[in-house]
Amino acid sequence: MVKQMGYDFDNYLAEIPENSLKHDAVIATNSSDVSGFLSMGVADMSFKPPIEVLSTLENEIKRGFLGYYGGIESYRREVTKWLKTKHDWEPKPEWVNTAHGLVAAIGTALRAFTNQSDGIIIFSPVYHQFRNIIKSNNRELIESEMIKKNGRYYLDLDNLENKMKGNEKLVILCSPHNPGGRIWTKNEQIEVAYFCKKHNLILIIDEIHNDLVNPENKHITFPRIGDDCFQNFILMTSTTKTFNIAGGLMGNVIIPNNSLRDKFQKANFATGETPNRFGMILGEVAMRSGHQWLSDLLIYIEKNKKIFDNEINKLNNLVSMKIDSTYLAWVDFTKTGDTENNNFQKLKYESKIISNRGSTFGLGGDNHFRFNLATSTELVKKSTERIKSFFD
Template sequence: MTMPVNFDERIDRRGTHSAKWDMMEPLFGVPASDGISMWVADMDFRPPVCVQAALEQMTVHGIYGYFGDDRAYVAAIRWWMQNRHGWAVEPSWIFTTHGLVNGTALCVDAFTAPGDGVVLMTPVYHAFARVIAAAGRQVVECPLALENGRYELDIAGWDAQMTGKERMLVLCSPHNPGGRVWSPEELREIAAFCERHDLVLVSDEIHHDLVMPGHKHMVMPLAAPQALPRLVMMTSTTKSFNTAGAHIGNVIIPDAALRKRFQQRMDALGISPNSFGMVMATAAYSPEGAAWIDALNAYIDGNRRIFDAGVNAIPGLRSMVLEGTYLAWVDFAGTGMEAAEFTRRVGEQARIAVNRGPTFGKGGETFLRFNIATQRDVVEQAVGRLAEAFADLQ
């Protein structure tokens, strides 16, 4: 039986070792007492009841030994990918990592060498560049084209950038921070680009369950089957079900040769999953979890409408149309302000902690990213504060 969901329930996360709330003041100077945290990408909602129940069963048993017999866990992943995304996954294709930043780092380690180039379509999730650079590889930024307030591919421009030293492309699908749900045609263009330049294609689809009404995400292997010999798919329950602290992710590799290389790095580094994450993922990838996701997306869509209406009413601000994820990408270019000034107003006057655009790479200079996966009254309060902070423009 599916339990009713109350996303309006206020949950005080302060003092719970929450990065999102407890690090707001140290990192951004936004006071913990009355600040609003809209930066790091986790939600202020409880996960589905089935996830909580699975954890409670573990604590009642009271023994936390090594996890064995992952058949139910693997079956849950396969069920989810088939029923929610139409893709049949073989058990042998699935690897479990400590989240998808770890999965990205393992791909960099397995499929590239120091000095190689790794392509990013910027602006994009900042952790990609961080792990690539830390591994001694070159971050190759291929800027997305901003056309009429929407990101588009610039394949011709990217072709011209390639030097032959690039070995991998990391795709964010749906796109963080721009919220684009790439069309099947665009995914095929990206796959063809990777084929032309002989790039391993790592498709990070951690947000693929978080899609707004009227839009449909397609997984890369279905959009571009020709990419399978070079494709690494990355998915996870952690963004979808607000279990990021579990640090668990799925790296799914259909090609045997790529699987062998990835397995060698997993073995060499002694990577093995934690039992809490596997239990939570098994519970989440279920009919009850699916019903919860449907309710979540409808709720976030309601938040999106309120946030966009309020932000777009402020002269000089423009919120990019959100097709997927729960991350609003707001352009302040129209204010004519320097980044330091509009960032100061959001942090000091509106008392909202947000992610700063330049951390996402080229193209992010005039943007800030707002996490709207929170209670609706918090979104309404944030919009009101922004209007006050930029009242002189109205």
């Protein structure tokens, strides 16, 4: 299962259980035979998490204590150590707050820092839950559509500035970006910081994908762009994507600014949340012991991406974007000349591949599809063959 020299991900696959979103997505096809579907939508990896994570959970079960969580100081120290080692930035432990996942944390931040009808800016196409949480908190969704240049996304702050109405209060930047996998350069992040400073906006930087970067690339965590540049930011990170433990539902909300931190903590307290014991324990052990797993994983995923892109980009009508990070391919189907809906149905019922449709990611996403490549190379190859046979 685990090779002496590292992880053999071809043989380190988790079973997909009935009580999972990945399985629900297959059931939602309403097909009589669901066995042949490739579930490449939901962003859970197909792999088991690091072996130490599994053995820790087994040990917890053996001990038989399933009560409330304690030990946050140890968890916080591990977060600061992780960020220092991996991202060259060491927050103070007391800056690290936790939440039941980053989407929940964004909701709490919206309530802490903004009022109903305030404008919240996102850079589309982007992770669909941003718009859901903004809308369901009755804030105004402001989408700044990114520009696609030479097959890569760029922020369009000039256009955004021209559209500003005066009610904008907060910006959410996904860094690295999902979908499209862009790693924002230091200069691009400085531009965002100055934009926020100029317009008196609070900035949330969602860095949930910060560890999932191609081995040859480097993500720059926002606080490293320069200490005195801009203080009104909230950095969100998590172990859940990095180590495939999203069911642990936890995330880190790191706020160096005292006044922002105080406001966030009050709003978080008002939710009644206390840490999920299992998520916290698994996250901590993953940070402590998951280094080998992660570095092997990144090599494996990069190989999958190359295979996928290479095969898909041979087709005249499809363009798979060059991705710097994440394990999510983003493919443009507009040249097929068919609608997103038809392409979606074709992918689902003819190719038997479940993907995420681009329009759910907002402006600029229409007729793109997102495919999760954190799965076996065999399955990635199978998916390209199926796509080829129906879209060539």
